[in-house]
Amino acid sequence: MYAVEPSAVLGGPLPAKMAETPSTTSVHADISPSHSEAYLFTKAKDTIPAEVSGSSNDCLICETGPGGSICPWVCSKPYRSWPLIELVRQYEILGVRYQYEQLCQSLMESIGQDVSGMRKCGAAERSGRFAPRESFNRWLMERRSVMAAHVDPLIPSPTVRSLSAREDNVVQESPSASIAREILDDLPMKIHIGETSAETRGNILRFSRLLVSEIRANPKTAAALSPADVEPIMQWIRELQDGEETPCIPSANIGLNARPQSSEDSVQDSLPQPTKGKNHTNEDSPQTVDEKVVDVNPFQGSTKEDVYNTVRLARPVVERLYAEKVSRVVRQLQQISRDAANRVEKFCKSGTSSKETGVVNxxxxxxxxxxxxxxxxxxxxxxxxxxxxxxxxxxxxxxxxxxxxxxxxxxxxxxxxxxxxxxxxxxxxxxxxxxxxxxxxxxxxxxxxxxxxxxxxxxxxxxxxxxxxxxxxxxxxxxxxxxxxxxxxxxxxxxxxxxxxxxxxxxxxxxxxxxxxxxxxxxxxxxKGLQCAVPPNVLDVLREDLEVNCELFASPFNVYLDNYCSIFPDVDVMFGSWGSFFDPSFELVEGSFEANPPFDEVLMARMVERLLLWLRKSEESQEGSRPLSFCLSLPDWSNGPSDFMDLLKKSKYLRYADVIPEGKHSYLNGFQHFCHASDLQVPAVCGTFFAVLQNDAGTKAWPVTDTFIKRLKEAWSAYDAYDNAGVSL
Structure with missing residues (x-):
């Protein structure tokens, strides 16, 4: 690991004549204009002169970062005001979260769904919530991966006026594909994986009936659907309902610009007929190259693979039916979020000076x-x-x-x-x-x-x-x-x-x-599931065999290695964070690193794109290629379309890839800093796709050997929560 030790300095505020202060590195140290007053620490553009860092006033200075890119972070807010600022921020984010729930409930009502009936259709796990589970938390994390300035370090608000441009020059917020996908995957209802396979099958059939009902209720939208999108899901539903007393599939003329069919039209009269016999597919049914229709015995139950297959085949139809309504919800949420962030910034500007709060220096x-x-x-x-x-x-x-x-x-x-x-x-x-x-x-x-x-x-x-x-x-x-x-x-x-x-x-x-x-x-x-950490003994293997000494996605609570990047650098820099992985100024050119990001499809795709860009740039450098290596722990989502997995599998930098099976390994609880010792170990809910990306120099410096692979698999499977030092305390 090629890094310089970060250090912390307790100092004073930047004086008005700071630009005139001599420094060996730069003439002055400007505060980056990309951050608002709502941030605790902000990155300074230049090195802080020694005369300033040694002064005694209201300012705190932290210096942190990888290798030769160490930079100062400055906080001009009195430290006794930090708790109040964070509580105001929490108050606002709770309001945004509540209004998001209300927007999702209104969406369900607007599409004509009986909310009380939804709870009986496999959605009982919501416990009165109408937003997809953890979708709001995923949205918060996904928005931090957008390389744009935010008004607030927590509340999504990537619309900040540039201080060097005209007042009306505003960076427009891009729509969130992550939260839109989460909501669409819950429409017309979330398919709940039941305790038994029979219960799961019943939930899939209820989803099918609701989807068919929506298609019938929107004939104009349905008429615009492509047969290539409609036929696979209809064929799949027909196979699922084979043997059911009450078939529910509508006319096959959907998407073919034909006359609307009445609710009494028969499936057998309108769709291509399956061959006689149980669980045989129609050979004439159009399917994409990678599509797979899973056989289901109607006298048995269904597995979660059937759930994934149903959602995958239904997605094109669902997106066409609900895209505009979901986009409206996302736009409203983004506006609510921006307003909340602006209120926090206004509070920080007006009420946190040491003079007003009586804070000592x-x-x-x-x-x-x-x-x-x-x-x-x-x-x-x-x-x-x-x-x-x-x-x-x-x-x-x-x-x-x-x-x-x-x-x-x-x-x-x-x-x-x-x-x-x-x-x-x-x-x-x-x-x-x-x-x-x-x-x-x-x-x-x-x-x-x-x-x-x-x-x-x-x-x-x-x-x-x-x-x-x-x-x-x-x-x-x-x-x-x-x-x-x-x-x-x-x-x-x-x-x-x-x-x-x-x-x-x-x-x-x-x-x-x-x-x-x-x-x-x-x-x-x-x-808590979004912050689960890789077990310490796995990280030990990576450190000993591949000299990994930095976690690219961690927090001060779950970091294990010496160095790390985190989602909230404005507060985490006090505890040694290098900053955010998605900071535009952050770039890695040499070293061995580990990445276990939050399991969000959009965020992981952006991460992989950035890693591949760094690897490509390392080989194009005129100074010669430096060794660069990344070990990735990602969810195995190969049962459906996945952008990040496609990018990895096609990359020329992929040196090793394997799937750690579900039920054969565990992670550390995302709340390990306060959870009970018995809850520290969290079984993986899906397989883990472990991959190693390296440039040629990295492959020579840290080769993936058979010994390493053996030790890695043993470490994943042998993790015991009680082996973690200090658990008894």
Missing amino acids: SPDASASRETFARQFKRRCVVPRGGEVQFGSVKWMSGRNTEFFEFTDDLNARFEDACAVSAPGQQNLSRKYAIKGYKLAQLWRRFALKSGTKGKSDSKSEVLCRKSLDAGCVCEGQGWRGGDWTCTCVRDLINRIRSVESIGPLFASAVFALLCRYHCICGCQNQG
């Missing part, structure tokens, strides 16, 4: 470093009790868990910040939990950014690094060989709390981090 950089270094050197730390109040955040300790709660009154703040209140916003969370050992790991990245010893480390930084050796984070080995270390997580937490210049800053940073990731998962933690 940040501590001096060098003084802070020396202070907490000396504090850690003390062998005995007097416990400060079960709870400590740092400004508006109360830090409480349980047996194995730490709690952070916002204790200030929010009513007046929200009245000023938010114009509209929705019932869904009543679920606002002000208190968050995190395991003690996870908090210790966060502190280690917060203090050291997980780097190794650098050439220019100060005495205090070396001192802190010794105190935070990995062996003393959660193993409780006590004092060793005359050295001083914390004896356990509890002692470490007491030491952090005892440093008055660092404890409040760390508490605010952790609360902001917990609140932000809670927002993207929903008030009921719906999005």
Whole structure:
């Protein structure tokens, strides 16, 4: 891994005459205009001069990034205001989430579906929700992959005025193909995979009846359908209903511009007839090259493969029937989201200055470093009790868990910040939990950014690094060989709390981090499946055999390797994140990396396109090709059309690909920072498509050998949740 250690600097705000300050790297350090006031940290365009980074005022500076592209991130907001900003953001995103549910319910009613009947047709798992499960969370993540500036780091809003252009010059938001596909796949109803195959078969047949009903209700739209789109799904439905007492397929004249058929028209009179006998397909039925019709015994049940096949064949018809209505919902959602983001930005501009909130200045950089270094050197730390109040955040300790709660009154703040209140916003969370050992790991990245010893480390930084050796984070080995270390997580937490210049800053940073990731998962933690992590022993194999030392899709909570990219760099940079994988300025030219992105079709396709672009550019470089390698852990969605899998399988850079079968491996829970130890291991709900992409130099540097493949498969299959260090804590 070719990277330089990231570092953190506590400093002051950028002075007005900063452009005149001499610097060896640049004349000045402008803040990137692509981000609004709603961001906590923003990337500076140039290196921060030493005179500025060492000043003592309201500003915080983090420097992070891969290799030679390390850049500073600057926060001019008082750190005590971070929790309030994140709660306002959560309040707004809950409102957007609630209004999305309302839009989906209106959509269901507009297409004439009986909502109460839908719950009986295999959609009972919605529990009163009408939006596709996790579709909103996927949309939030997919929108972060759009390479455009956003008003808000969480709420989708890629319409930002350019500061260097005319006022009316606005970047227009592209429509979200991801959420449109999620909604379309739920129409006319979601096919629920039942507990038994017979139940699954019944749900498929109910879907078929609803689809046929929609085709009959929209003769003009149906008449425009191509026979190549209609015939496969009709033939498939006929095979499914073979032996049913009440066939429901409409006339085959659909899509052929013929007269509308009455509801009494018979399937056998209108569609090409199947051959006599059970489960035989019609040889004259038009099918695409890759199409496969699955035989179904009418006296048995159906499998989830039948569900996938039904959805795949029905998609062209469903898109034609509902495309305009779904597009209208998406446009309304995007407008609601932009309005919410603008309200958050307005709040950040008007109500978070240190003068208005009474926030004290940040501590001096060098003084802070020396202070907490000396504090850690003390062998005995007097416990400060079960709870400590740092400004508006109360830090409480349980047996194995730490709690952070916002204790200030929010009513007046929200009245000023938010114009509209929705019932869904009543679920606002002000208190968050995190395991003690996870908090210790966060502190280690917060203090050291997980780097190794650098050439220019100060005495205090070396001192802190010794105190935070990995062996003393959660193993409780006590004092060793005359050295001083914390004896356990509890002692470490007491030491952090005892440093008055660092404890409040760390508490605010952790609360902001917990609140932000809670927002993207929903008030009921719906999005935990989108953050599942690759097991540690698999990453160990990748690190040992292919020298992988960076996760391209991780978070401060689930990162395992030394370096990582994450979805929220404006808050994650405090914990060592390199930034977003989809940042236009982020580019990898050398090294070995791992990618386990959120399982969203559109996002994964964009990721693969970007990886292939970097590999292609590495070979076209005039300086010669540098070794570049990517290990990918993706869902095996080969049972349907998949853009990202097509791109991978056709790529000349594909060096290895295999599918880890469903039921033969597990992932780490997306909520591993607070879930119970028994829930840490999450069985994979589908196969994992593992692939290795490399350029020629990467293949020479890190060859995929038989030994590596054997070790990799053993690591995937042998993962045990209780092998993870620190789980007992």
